[in-house]
Amino acid sequence: MSNIPMEAGLLLAGILFMLGMVSVMIRRNIIFMLISVEIMLNAAGLAFIVAGSHWAQPDGQIMFIFILTMAAAEVSVGLALILQIYHQLKTLDSDAANFMKG
Amino acid sequence: METTFYIAGAVAVIATILVIMSYNLIHALLYLVVSFLAVAVVFFTLGATFMAALEVIIYAGAIVVLIIFVIMMLNLTYEDVQQERSWMKPSVWIGPSILSFVLLAELVYMVVATEAPQTTGAAIDAKAVGLALYGPYMLGVQLCGILLMAGIVGAYHLGRQKKKVVHRFLERSAAS
Amino acid sequence: MAAFLWLIPALPFAGALLLVLLGSRLPRALVTAIGVGSVGISAAITLLLGFEYLSERPAFYHQELWNWFNVAGFSPSVAFHLDALSMVFIFVITFVGFLIHVYSTEYMADDPDYTRFFACMNLFVGSMLVLVLADNMLLLYLGWEGVGLCSYLLIGFWYKEPANGYAARKAFLITRVGDTAMAIGLFMLFQTFGTLHIQTISTEAVQVWEVGTQLAVIIAFLLLGGAVGKSGQLPLQTWLPDAMAGPTPVSALIHAATMVTAGVYLIARMHVLFELAPAAQMAVAVIGAVTLLLAGCAALTQYDLKRVLAYSTISQIGYMFLALGVGAWSAAVFHFMIHGFFKALLFLCAGAIILALHHEQDMRRMGGLQKKLPVVFWTFLIGAASLAAVPLVSAGFYSKDQILWLQLAGENGSIWLYLAALLGAFITSVYTFRMVFLTFYGDSKTHVGHQPTLAIRLPLIVLAVLSLAGGFIELPHNFGHVVLFSDFLSPILPAVSVVPDFSRYEWMLQLLAATVSLSGIFIAYLIYLKKPDLRASIHRSDTAMALHRFWHSGWGFDKLYDMLLVRPYVFLAKINKQDVIDSFYTFIVRLSEFFHLLFARSQNGLLRHYVMGIVVGAIMILTITILL
Numbered sequence: 018m019s020n021i022p023m024e025a026g027l028l029l030a031g032i033l034f035m036l037g038m039v040s041v042m043i044r045r046n047i048i049f050m051l052i053s054v055e056i057m058l059n060a061a062g063l064a065f066i067v068a069g070s071h072w073a074q075p076d077g078q079i080m081f082i083f084i085l086t087m088a089a090a091e092v093s094v095g096l097a098l099i100l101q102i103y104h105q106l107k108t109l110d111s112d113a114a115n116f117m118k119g
Numbered sequence: 120m121e122t123t124f125y126i127a128g129a130v131a132v133i134a135t136i137l138v139i140m141s142y143n144l145i146h147a148l149l150y151l152v153v154s155f156l157a158v159a160v161v162f163f164t165l166g167a168t169f170m171a172a173l174e175v176i177i178y179a180g181a182i183v184v185l186i187i188f189v190i191m192m193l194n195l196t197y198e199d200v201q202q203e204r205s206w207m208k209p210s211v212w213i214g215p216s217i218l219s220f221v222l223l224a225e226l227v228y229m230v231v232a233t234e235a236p237q238t239t240g241a242a243i244d245a246k247a248v249g250l251a252l253y254g255p256y257m258l259g260v261q262l263c264g265i266l267l268m269a270g271i272v273g274a275y276h277l278g279r280q281k282k283k284v285v286h287r288f289l290e291r292s293a294a295s
Numbered sequence: 296m297a298a299f300l301w302l303i304p305a306l307p308f309a310g311a312l313l314l315v316l317l318g319s320r321l322p323r324a325l326v327t328a329i330g331v332g333s334v335g336i337s338a339a340i341t342l343l344l345g346f347e348y349l350s351e352r353p354a355f356y357h358q359e360l361w362n363w364f365n366v367a368g369f370s371p372s373v374a375f376h377l378d379a380l381s382m383v384f385i386f387v388i389t390f391v392g393f394l395i396h397v398y399s400t401e402y403m404a405d406d407p408d409y410t411r412f413f414a415c416m417n418l419f420v421g422s423m424l425v426l427v428l429a430d431n432m433l434l435l436y437l438g439w440e441g442v443g444l445c446s447y448l449l450i451g452f453w454y455k456e457p458a459n460g461y462a463a464r465k466a467f468l469i470t471r472v473g474d475t476a477m478a479i480g481l482f483m484l485f486q487t488f489g490t491l492h493i494q495t496i497s498t499e500a501v502q503v504w505e506v507g508t509q510l511a512v513i514i515a516f517l518l519l520g521g522a523v524g525k526s527g528q529l530p531l532q533t534w535l536p537d538a539m540a541g542p543t544p545v546s547a548l549i550h551a552a553t554m555v556t557a558g559v560y561l562i563a564r565m566h567v568l569f570e571l572a573p574a575a576q577m578a579v580a581v582i583g584a585v586t587l588l589l590a591g592c593a594a595l596t597q598y599d600l601k602r603v604l605a606y607s608t609i610s611q612i613g614y615m616f617l618a619l620g621v622g623a624w625s626a627a628v629f630h631f632m633i634h635g636f637f638k639a640l641l642f643l644c645a646g647a648i649i650l651a652l653h654h655e656q657d658m659r660r661m662g663g664l665q666k667k668l669p670v671v672f673w674t675f676l677i678g679a680a681s682l683a684a685v686p687l688v689s690a691g692f693y694s695k696d697q698i699l700w701l702q703l704a705g706e707n708g709s710i711w712l713y714l715a716a717l718l719g720a721f722i723t724s725v726y727t728f729r730m731v732f733l734t735f736y737g738d739s740k741t742h743v744g745h746q747p748t749l750a751i752r753l754p755l756i757v758l759a760v761l762s763l764a765g766g767f768i769e770l771p772h773n774f775g776h777v778v779l780f781s782d783f784l785s786p787i788l789p790a791v792s793v794v795p796d797f798s799r800y801e802w803m804l805q806l807l808a809a810t811v812s813l814s815g816i817f818i819a820y821l822i823y824l825k826k827p828d829l830r831a832s833i834h835r836s837d838t839a840m841a842l843h844r845f846w847h848s849g850w851g852f853d854k855l856y857d858m859l860l861v862r863p864y865v866f867l868a869k870i871n872k873q874d875v876i877d878s879f880y881t882f883i884v885r886l887s888e889f890f891h892l893l894f895a896r897s898q899n900g901l902l903r904h905y906v907m908g909i910v911v912g913a914i915m916i917l918t919i920t921i922l923l
Contacts, residue, residue, distance in 0.1 A: 021124045021164065027230045029128040029161065033135055033154075035223040040139035041906050042215030045206045046199075048144060048190065050902070052151060056135055059178060063158055070165040073241040075251040078170050079259070082252065085177055086263040090270030092182050096189045097277035103193055115900025215903075218910050225917045
């Protein structure tokens, strides 16, 4: 159907992934970190879709569905954890939760 | 179609950059929605129409709404935005950015250097996906069901409001 | 009945297991019932099995229980093999063992560790039964080591006394020297035959090796090393006197029924191999002869009642080795059996005396017990008569006389071995009756506290009867010519080939042996009872006293080993205290400690840094992938 080169799609996925990763590393707000993880997951899914489209196989899309499921579960648990952290520490600063330092 | 792909890709990148640069959580979430929608368009151009719909419904819909609910529960104020701004210093973001750029460069190099055989990308409709999903991937579907179940139980368990402070270390730090 | 063969060793093991697991919660009566009962039932089964064996006269009973393991074609089975030889041994082990257990119920009655004692004793008996019933050398070795372990546990039974722990360690380590030699011998046997099955080895060895083949000699010597270690023969005999640190019933069990006789069993069991290795067989005889003289002399000078008995055990086992060495297999086993009876009897009597005298073991503080402990006196006298081989009435005479006779009459015998044995017999009767006179005659020196009751008397009387009557199942050619015992063993152990036309001297030799034995008693009577001046004059003589001290210390073997082995070892250990090799490992420890501290710093609790660590790792891996 399309003659979009696979490299372009993969590059887009790579850039999005990299942006999400930067964000995870530079943010201290824990909700931002969660959002960034979502961006990274989305980018990974995009890479699967691109590959699946390139090979004309449904497997890529199925992987995307799995990633989607995983992201949904991860967000629900992650948000519950964030609520707990906020209740315990009265802040969203991830650096405050450093009791396990060596 | 090709032009649409590039435009949507550019929008996705720009929106994501804005997500990671904004100080206000709500603004960031709005940009995130834009980014997800743009990725959905990319899916569409790649022929994965059903996935485009799922992206809109679940990522841009459910997940973002969930995050917004939580933000509403946390009752954030203008001070939080100020704090976010104060946290974002060059000394914080330069190192990670360089690292990420190195990684990206390597990824790009690997993508470009590898000769991928040219194939004619064909659209895969939802029917083919469904057949594969409930055929060879049956076990995966069931595992996903278990994962979601675990997610629900975990979220319920963690989300319960405990009146008492549970951990003695946390208690001490909360007191200090 | 043969189907119950496995029960004989299994019951003591089950008893030991029960006592170890539940012992602390069981009432004492039940502990006694389990501890004594398990061995008792074993003894009963052994008797029944023995009757069946005697009436059916099969070559052997064989019972395969299960396959132990199967690795690369080597699959030793846990299987029991009962033939005439093992029949004699299990009879002595279970029966004498049972009597000793009965005795122990009273002897150990006041001990807080009553349960542990019976658990160890049961394990001991069980291990020994496995040893003699084993169908292959590996299972035999299991029993062999089990016996070693139990001897350690029991010699160090009163472990709160450091000396007892030392004695236990000494016994364990010294027998370990022999065991190692034996293990190497087993390896070489396996390398040659590809199996450790005893019957197979016995049949194949004759085909594979000629008499005097070097490999056969080496293996026989290595097995002899194991036997020497377990049986307390020269040069590994030093543990046995110290093993007296354990409770007296333990000494009785070690010396009469189990442990020390394992070496005799091993050599008798592998007699085919020793017949193929004349040099090793000669060594067995020489070791036996030298040991019986050395131990006899040492026994002459001991004051501790139990140490005298310990040295006499070494000496009597020397006789067995002597018999084995000249190929008089059945004579050795016969002497083993009789020795089992009278040595158990003597030890149990000694235990009764020690118990009566409030744990006094020094003979110099005994005396005059003849009237006070009549049962013990008479039974001890019977045991002593048997040990000293008093002619005609005692069983020891018949078994020892056979050995003496075969030294000259056997084709492998020699006049020197005979003279050594004869001299040994003289010394034996001297020290035996020295013991009797010092303990039971003269003035009473210590108050008698505890009169033995039925649990002690019964085993004593039974053993005394056996010590007297046991000899009549094998009488010399010219004197009744009863050969029940050697007939019984003849399918397994070949008869010794007697020099032709020699039997006309038999009367003379018997007379000589009897004279020697009686004169020994007479001399003991003179020195220790009739003429105290004689004893005093000996005490005044410097050379005699020096010899006395030398013998008292067991010919100085302990000192010799201490100087030759222990001191240099300790010296080397001291030099190498800052171990060179160890410093390498210390370095590794330091290094890992250093890295631990380094990396612990990275564990700073900041999520962002962890993510950064992951990214750096990803970059590294990708870089490597690209570069390669």
